[in-house]
Amino acid sequence: MSTHASHKKRSGLMDWLTTVDHKKIGILYLIAGGFFFIIGGLEAMFMRIQLFKPENDFVAAETFNQLLTMHGTTMIFFAAMPLIFAFMNAVVPLQIGARDVAFPFVNSLGFWLFFFGGVLLNLSWLLGGAPDAGWTAYAPLSTTSEGSGVDFYVLGLQISGAGTLIGGINFLVTIINMRAPGMTFMRMPLFTWTAFVTSGLILFAFPPLTIGLFMLMFERVFDANFFNPDNGGNILIWEHIFWIFGHPEVYILILPSFGAISEVVATFSRKRLFGYSAMVFATVLIGFLGFMVWVHHMFTVGLGPVANSIFAVATMAIAVPTGVKIFNWLFTMWGGRIVFSTAMLWAVGFIPTFVMGGVTGVMLAIPSADYQFHDSYFVVAHFHYVIVGGVILGLFAGLYYWYPRMFNRVLNETLGKIHFWTFFIGFHLTFFPQHFLGLMGMPRRVFTYLSGQDLDQLNFISTIGAFLMAIGTIVLFINVIISTSKKYAPSSDPWHGRTLEWAIPYPTPEYNFAQTPLVRGLDAFWIEKAAGNKGMTPAEPVGDIHMPNPSILPLIISAGLFVAAFGLIYDTMTVVVIGMAITFICMFLRSVIDDHGFHIHKEEVEEDLKGVKL
Amino acid sequence: MDAGQRLTDDNFPEHPEKATLEGKNKFLGFWLFLGGETVLFATLFGTYLGLRHMNMDGPSTEELFKLPTVFLATMLLLTSSLTSVYAVLALKQNRVRTLQKWFIITLILGLAFLGLEVYEFMEYVHEGHTFTSSAFGSAFYTLVGFHGGHVAFGCLWIITLLARNWNRGITLVNAPKYYLFALYWHFVDVVWVFIFTVVYLMGKVG
Amino acid sequence: MFAMLALLLMGCGDPTLSALMPQGEVADKQYSLMVLSLAIMIFVLLVVFVIYVFVIIKFRKRKGDDTIPEQVEGNHLLEILWTAIPILLLIILAVPTVMQTFDLSAKEKPKKGELALKVTGHQYWWEFEYPKEEIITSQELVLPVNTKVHVELSSADVIHSFWIPSLAGKTDTNPGDGSKNYMWIETGSKEQVYKGKCAELCGASHALMDFKVKVVSKDKYQAWVSSFKKASGKATGNAAEGQKIFQKNCLSCHAVGKEGGATGPNLTGFGDKERVAGVLEHDKDNVKKWIENPQKVKPGNNMPNVPLNDEEVDAVADYLLSLKLQ
Numbered sequence A: 001m002s003t004h005a006s007h008k009k010r011s012g013l014m015d016w017l018t019t020v021d022h023k024k025i026g027i028l029y030l031i032a033g034g035f036f037f038i039i040g041g042l043e044a045m046f047m048r049i050q051l052f053k054p055e056n057d058f059v060a061a062e063t064f065n066q067l068l069t070m071h072g073t074t075m076i077f078f079a080a081m082p083l084i085f086a087f088m089n090a091v092v093p094l095q096i097g098a099r100d101v102a103f104p105f106v107n108s109l110g111f112w113l114f115f116f117g118g119v120l121l122n123l124s125w126l127l128g129g130a131p132d133a134g135w136t137a138y139a140p141l142s143t144t145s146e147g148s149g150v151d152f153y154v155l156g157l158q159i160s161g162a163g164t165l166i167g168g169i170n171f172l173v174t175i176i177n178m179r180a181p182g183m184t185f186m187r188m189p190l191f192t193w194t195a196f197v198t199s200g201l202i203l204f205a206f207p208p209l210t211i212g213l214f215m216l217m218f219e220r221v222f223d224a225n226f227f228n229p230d231n232g233g234n235i236l237i238w239e240h241i242f243w244i245f246g247h248p249e250v251y252i253l254i255l256p257s258f259g260a261i262s263e264v265v266a267t268f269s270r271k272r273l274f275g276y277s278a279m280v281f282a283t284v285l286i287g288f289l290g291f292m293v294w295v296h297h298m299f300t301v302g303l304g305p306v307a308n309s310i311f312a313v314a315t316m317a318i319a320v321p322t323g324v325k326i327f328n329w330l331f332t333m334w335g336g337r338i339v340f341s342t343a344m345l346w347a348v349g350f351i352p353t354f355v356m357g358g359v360t361g362v363m364l365a366i367p368s369a370d371y372q373f374h375d376s377y378f379v380v381a382h383f384h385y386v387i388v389g390g391v392i393l394g395l396f397a398g399l400y401y402w403y404p405r406m407f408n409r410v411l412n413e414t415l416g417k418i419h420f421w422t423f424f425i426g427f428h429l430t431f432f433p434q435h436f437l438g439l440m441g442m443p444r445r446v447f448t449y450l451s452g453q454d455l456d457q458l459n460f461i462s463t464i465g466a467f468l469m470a471i472g473t474i475v476l477f478i479n480v481i482i483s484t485s486k487k488y489a490p491s492s493d494p495w496h497g498r499t500l501e502w503a504i505p506y507p508t509p510e511y512n513f514a515q516t517p518l519v520r521g522l523d524a525f526w527i528e529k530a531a532g533n534k535g536m537t538p539a540e541p542v543g544d545i546h547m548p549n550p551s552i553l554p555l556i557i558s559a560g561l562f563v564a565a566f567g568l569i570y571d572t573m574t575v576v577v578i579g580m581a582i583t584f585i586c587m588f589l590r591s592v593i594d595d596h597g598f599h600i601h602k603e604e605v606e607e608d609l610k611g612v613k614l
Numbered sequence B: 001m002d003a004g005q006r007l008t009d010d011n012f013p014e015h016p017e018k019a020t021l022e023g024k025n026k027f028l029g030f031w032l033f034l035g036g037e038t039v040l041f042a043t044l045f046g047t048y049l050g051l052r053h054m055n056m057d058g059p060s061t062e063e064l065f066k067l068p069t070v071f072l073a074t075m076l077l078l079t080s081s082l083t084s085v086y087a088v089l090a091l092k093q094n095r096v097r098t099l100q101k102w103f104i105i106t107l108i109l110g111l112a113f114l115g116l117e118v119y120e121f122m123e124y125v126h127e128g129h130t131f132t133s134s135a136f137g138s139a140f141y142t143l144v145g146f147h148g149g150h151v152a153f154g155c156l157w158i159i160t161l162l163a164r165n166w167n168r169g170i171t172l173v174n175a176p177k178y179y180l181f182a183l184y185w186h187f188v189d190v191v192w193v194f195i196f197t198v199v200y201l202m203g204k205v206g
Numbered sequence C: 001m002f003a004m005l006a007l008l009l010m011g012c013g014d015p016t017l018s019a020l021m022p023q024g025e026v027a028d029k030q031y032s033l034m035v036l037s038l039a040i041m042i043f044v045l046l047v048v049f050v051i052y053v054f055v056i057i058k059f060r061k062r063k064g065d066d067t068i069p070e071q072v073e074g075n076h077l078l079e080i081l082w083t084a085i086p087i088l089l090l091i092i093l094a095v096p097t098v099m100q101t102f103d104l105s106a107k108e109k110p111k112k113g114e115l116a117l118k119v120t121g122h123q124y125w126w127e128f129e130y131p132k133e134e135i136i137t138s139q140e141l142v143l144p145v146n147t148k149v150h151v152e153l154s155s156a157d158v159i160h161s162f163w164i165p166s167l168a169g170k171t172d173t174n175p176g177d178g179s180k181n182y183m184w185i186e187t188g189s190k191e192q193v194y195k196g197k198c199a200e201l202c203g204a205s206h207a208l209m210d211f212k213v214k215v216v217s218k219d220k221y222q223a224w225v226s227s228f229k230k231a232s233g234k235a236t237g238n239a240a241e242g243q244k245i246f247q248k249n250c251l252s253c254h255a256v257g258k259e260g261g262a263t264g265p266n267l268t269g270f271g272d273k274e275r276v277a278g279v280l281e282h283d284k285d286n287v288k289k290w291i292e293n294p295q296k297v298k299p300g301n302n303m304p305n306v307p308l309n310d311e312e313v314d315a316v317a318d319y320l321l322s323l324k325l326q
Helices: A012-018 A022-050 A061-095 A104-123 A149-177 A190-222 A235-269 A276-292 A305-333 A342-364 A367-373 A377-407 A413-439 A456-484 A524-530 A553-569 A573-592 A602-610 B021-051 B067-092 B096-126 B135-164 B174-205 C002-009 C024-058 C076-106 C218-230 C238-249 C284-292 C310-322
Strands: A545-547 A598-600 C115-122 C125-130 C135-138 C140-144 C148-155 C160-164 C168-173 C181-186 C192-198 C211-216
Touching: A012 A022, A022 A061, A022 A104, A022 A377, A022 A456, A061 A104, A061 A149, A061 A190, A061 A235, A061 A377, A104 A149, A104 A553, A149 A190, A149 A553, A149 B021, A190 A235, A190 A276, A190 B021, A190 B135, A235 A276, A235 A305, A235 A342, A235 A377, A235 B021, A276 A305, A305 A342, A305 A367, A305 C024, A305 C076, A342 A367, A342 A377, A342 A413, A342 C024, A367 A377, A367 A413, A367 C024, A367 C076, A367 C168, A377 A413, A377 A456, A413 A456, A553 A573, A573 B135, B021 B135, B021 B174, B067 B096, B067 B174, B096 B135, B096 B174, B135 B174, C024 C076, C024 C168, C024 C181, C115 C140, C115 C160, C115 C168, C135 C140, C135 C218, C140 C218, C148 C160, C148 C168, C168 C181, C211 C218, C238 C310, C284 C310
Parallel strands: C115 C148, C140 C211
Antiparallel strands: A545 A598, C115 C125, C125 C135, C148 C181, C160 C168, C160 C192, C192 C211
16 A cells, blocks of 8 residues: 555634535535625615616716626626536536546635635725626727726636636546446436536637637736727727627536536426436537527627628527427426425426526527617516526526535525525516516616606616515525524435435535445436435445545635736736746645545445445 | 556556546546637637738738748747657656656757747837737737747746656656646647748738 | 517507617518517417426326326427427528518618718717718707618727617627728608617716707708708807807817817707707706716716806806707
């Protein structure tokens, strides 16, 4: 045996700061994502309060533009993305029968990069004003925006984007290389499939954003001319680059939600997912088509009828695989024994809501009609139907479903149902009227509207709805707080799960699987249970388990970039050099210090196995 | 067996870079990373193609580029790719000193390339073609500079790698690292071939 | 069903602002595609909702029923059906979509004798130039009924988007000569003042970048053109006092008649406008309010606070309101 570093137990805060365990990183993502979700939600509330009556003066015009920019940026990059990564971390390795992700150190680095990026961006509120050019940051509004707000946007996204990119690569490798014996691609649970396709999209969509952000930074900090028409630049370059990233980003968000919904619908209908292979194919196709449609965000930009028509038809085509998914969910429930747990309620609420968002998406694909819809409240309604009605409802379903696995406790079902109904009704009340506001001539991103334009009533209703959503969210947080005082869940398999993550005892051991399981088909755990087995058949004897060492370096590497970002924002090169030095020295240390991890010895594993509770 | 142990000719696997799960993961992860890098450079190329005629009052591509210098740079980099291939061959034959020799030559060629690029940029700045002079300037220096940054990072990488493993022989831990460096170096080289074609040749001809 | 849908949507909103009350050929065409797509989409929604409601009522778990349902893998026929039918529906939608996209763009640029218009977006106002008539005005377009208007769009600063919901969908105004855009409007048969909006976030006062389109009879339009060209900006009484102050303090940016700069809106015929600065009621108090502190009305706009005392402001307001055509 080797003489690797011994098993270092860290406790308390240090444990969380240095952890490379995917389960803990999942929890960190969940907490951080939840925190930013609240901030983004507060920003939304301030906007809806401002718009509840015409010519209101609750916030100033400049503040409103900061609110709308920060709401969009925060919700997309710092709430939805980390929440998705939370579940990918918590669930994917378990679903494929792995002991961790392929690169645990990189996984931790990805989290800390995201976290420092988010903190950096939000500090702009306290340091002279948040970015105010919209989450799309169109040049030249973004390049000429005064103050440092847009610099915070650029660097916050750059740092967190790097984290997302390496996270995506990590999950691709994990899913390709680390599946348990027998877990073929076509036996992978659908959530793992969607995580896989989403990671692929991240890999190809984030580099254009990286370059776009570099250009924007060069333009603002070093006087470059990419987007400056007076010096040969072209503003359309930013729009193209942004949407080449931005459209796949939408699918990056929605696919894991589709995956969560697929798991929840199948589990609570007590049925195998209907048309599994069609679902997989549809997922891959949506991911592929996602890269071919970015111009539908730019129909009014003046690219001409040929470009507009091609991208219109390509966009419409996405409706087909999406429709396939909807019908497969419906027919999974068909003939089932549907249990309306809270998780299932979210999934059941998701289906019609997402369909409504989908059909307005097809309407938006028509260029000449889009000339009317574009940048109006119709679009605001549409993308909230797909992102809140799709992504967030799916994530809530996943939260209630996987909460026992992540925290060994269940959330209260009654509070969960109150959360569902207030949020769900509030959501439709908020966003359904906005379709009409847009058609009635209300542009988006307006800090106020004049009276006498027949826009008053619907805006008022919309604001009422927003308050209901806020109440729902508060109920969720009460539920979470109550759950922490509760004892462990009554069972490690509270929902009669179908997939491997429910085959593990609770609390989940650090090494996930004492013995790597042998997978004998789709819904691996369900198959064993149906055959009368208590657990999975092991694919290996009990032995020493190799584990990675915890490390503080990911946090410091990210902190170094955070410091360097301040140097760039305030044009102080010494600070940039100090920050980059911190980062590079840590990277250097990482590569020269031998770190082979440690082993959990066979005896310990056997000891654990004796005390197993299922 | 300990992955950090020096391999002997007897236990030397056919593919030392992929003989462990860690090695396999790194190998696949790095290929994927290069896929992302490809998109990154594609974005830069797209931007450059859109802006290359926007030289405003500054010199145009025809006036600016001097093919002999660029050709020399290309040769340096192509040769360095070849020498890194020899290094990987040595890796597969468990000949660590040969590997070190070839990687050092690779490094020297890379550094020479960088020196030439710095000289070239200084010339251009003299002729009024700067980062801020026009959209063409911004796009040119960003694209070529990003590539130069990759070369520089590669140089730092191989220096660290060689120094840390100088007396260790080839192990299952460092074999993937050597291999991935070579992969990275080829990638950087291929990007340069595109830069040579799209930026310099097309700049001279079209 | 079509007619029902159309009826349902009609009557939503302000008739001078709503895209659901289209006037003129362009808005009509766009509206018809909106209705067609909506009809198809409502059909899809109905199918999904019917299956959905049936499923969640019929297949809920009954108390005491602990049986395991049959584990169905899927059904090829169904999969083919719900792939093929949406494709058919989309083809029905795609054909008119592509046709209209080309049709609308084919008529963007003016033929000989047609009315041409140049629109330039500024933070936060609109400049309108009639190149053939040699008229430059701001904030309020005057157009004849039943006329095709061909618009060339550009921007003096950031991206704006030119939108008159009742008459035509929006098109962006891009800065830079290489990114000029074109669109056309058909003014319809009603004599009416339409509301126009900026639809692209362009800064603090994006929400206040409203403009008006006055569609008038052809005679009135001709009269407007000729009186605009004759306008001189002469004034009498307190207004004459105001004119002097205006010439000293304002003319470098604002033109009246043939004189003055082009940095700010052209104020010829200011007395006839519908709104002050595009948003305030058109009266003397509001003119004064604007001159005294433009930032208070439209935050972030480029007009400086001109150091005038109360009487001077009063005189300038009188002068501006006296600038009427005809």
